[in-house]
Amino acid sequence: MILFPSKPSIVACSAVAGPVESKSVFYSYFDSVSEDERWGQKTNEQGHSKMIQEACDIVMKKADLKNLDVDFFLSGDLVNQMTPTNFAARELAISFIGLFSACATSVSSVIIASLLTEVGASRFAIAGAASQHNAIERQFRYPLDYGAQKPATAQWTVTAAGYALIGKHDPKLPSVVAATVGKVVDYGEVSPFHMGGAMAPAAYDTITSHLKKRHQKITDYDLIMTGDLGKIGLKILKAMFAQTDATQEELEVFRDAGAEYYGEDEAFQSGASGAGCSASVYFSYIEQQMKTGRYKRVLLVATGALLSPMSFQQGETIPCTAHAIEITME
Amino acid sequence: MDPQEYQQIEQQNTPPTPYLKNCLKAFLVGGIICAIGQAITFLYMIFFDFTDKTAGNATVATMVFIAMILTGLGLYRKLGAFAGAGSAVPVTGFGNAVVSAAIEGKTEGWVLGVGGNMFKLAGSVILFGVGSAFFIALIKLILVSMGVVEW
Incomplete structure (x- = not known):
């Protein structure tokens, strides 16, 4: 267990999702829902990357920050070698560490961001994770249009990205x-x-x-x-x-x-x-x-x-x- | 908690696979697909110059073509989710496996993407299908030459 005596705060958050996620019960809490699962890009993987960029742009905008003000970008996804996140990091131009904890990356990234904040190495760090249904299904299961029967225990990979901006403690914010x-x-x-x-x-x-x-x-x-x-x-x-x-x-x-x-x-x-x-x-x-x-x-x-x-x-x-x-x- | 104890809890809380229901759905849909295939065979024999032996190839091609269209429209996926083996085992399922893999590979280009991925799922069907057909034909050849059965 790690304790954070300085209590790093979640300064701002963003969530971006795809068209199927408009059926989500959390829909009204998302910042942006795209009607195109590829975000206007040529491939699912490019769309995946674009979704990550959009979520990061929103979280910075909410905190009134520019890319230069953010010290770290900590994120991951499920595609081989995490190219969607890597390519999003290329556009963001923020010091970046790719993290793979599969679907637990949303929290492992916040843990590292909080540690960096705790030791004073980071003023602001963006932490989070994303997945794009088509890109992930293709990699882990069958082609999208293949007619396969799945058992009741099967789950649906979401097209969504969620990011938190971790900064110094603010008593008015979740910490x-x-x-x-x-x-x-x-x-x-x-x-x-x-x-x-x-x-x-x-x-x-x-x-x-x-x-x-x-x-x-x-x-x-x-x-x-x-x-x-x-x-x-x-x-x-x-x-x-x-x-x-x-x-x-x-x-x-x-x-x-x-x-x-x-x-x-x-x-x-x-x-x-x-x-x-x-x-x-x-x-x-x-x-x-x-x-x-x-x-x-x-x-x-x-x-x-x-x-x-x-x-x-x-x-x-x-x-x-x-x-x-x-x-x-x- | 040890793994055995956990597996018990997991089993108790996981709904059982409805094998009977799945079999019935597969039987129904598979039967309908095959009946459509039979109807197409008859059409070829009535309206074209095909015999019951030669109509087979044309029927298979037609069924695969229909499966291709349905796959492209995203309908075969829905049929498969309902019917399971009922839509996977007939030749239309083979068509679906080929076409769905080809569609998916399109973003990597025609040669490495479509060409390289097309038989990713169906490749083993071809290998083992041709292999088993060879051995069945061999058995029949032996039986015919022994005079047990006729061609």
Whole structure:
């Protein structure tokens, strides 16, 4: 566990999403929703990059900053070698570290940004993650137009980007007070169509470790929100806590961004996933709810499955991780 | 919590795959696709100069062409999500696998993109299809030459 005594603040946030995400229950919290999933570019990957740029431009504009004022850009995506993020960083011209924690990058990037702020190396840092459905599906699964039947546990990769601008402490803003960097946990799940089942143990491990080291109970938090376990994964996580004698009241503290993303629409099966899933919910809805005072203290636990299509074909199980940040509002 | 204990919790909270429902849907859609194929075969035999043996190739080409159009319109994907094996096993599923991979490769150019990716999914179907057809033909050849069956 890491403590941040200087409490770096989330100065501003931005969330940008694609056309399918207009069906999201979080739609009204997004800053911009594109009608074109390629953002007017020739390829899905270029569109992915453009979406990241747009989200970063919005977050800088909200804080009235220029690229030169930002010290670090910390971000990642799921495409091989993270080219969409790398290419966005080329346009942004901000000191950049690409981070890969799969769908947990939204939080791992904020942890590093907070550390850089804590040690005084950064005045402002942009942290976050993104995913573009078409580019990711193509890489991890089948071609988009291939007619395949997916099980009920399957999740839909979102087209969305979420970014937070991390700066020095401001008592009027949500602030990062502590974080837990997750271990890599593998309970032997092999199906890439059951990410929730693969990632739930990682979320459980990180949450229990964070609570223990912080000497806190579940109910000390207004909300513990996991990233993209989906409906089934969230159910599994709650069952794990129920097994260790968590009460109903405690279980109600848990929510999952992916499970709620598309509401009850069955076309999305178990819910949403992707690096942009937790990022676009944490850095829009959650931030706004904290600013209005609905939540005073939240634990955001982004979950990531660290597999590749090749590792799956070679019969490897799916190692997963979860990173957590504790955010408070005074 | 040990992995065995976890797997129990995971299983209890994961909805079972509805095999019977999936089989019925596959049977229904697969049957309809094959019935359409049969109808096309009859049309070729009635209106053109085809016999029941020669109409096969023309029918396959027609079915693949229809699958290609449906794939391009994004409809075969929806059919596949509903029917599963019902739309994947008939030759239209083969057409869908080829065309969907080709569409996806378009952004990498005609040669490396479309050409290089087209048979990414269907390649193994061709390999094992041709391979098994060879062995079946070999078995039949042996049986015919032994006088057990006729061509």
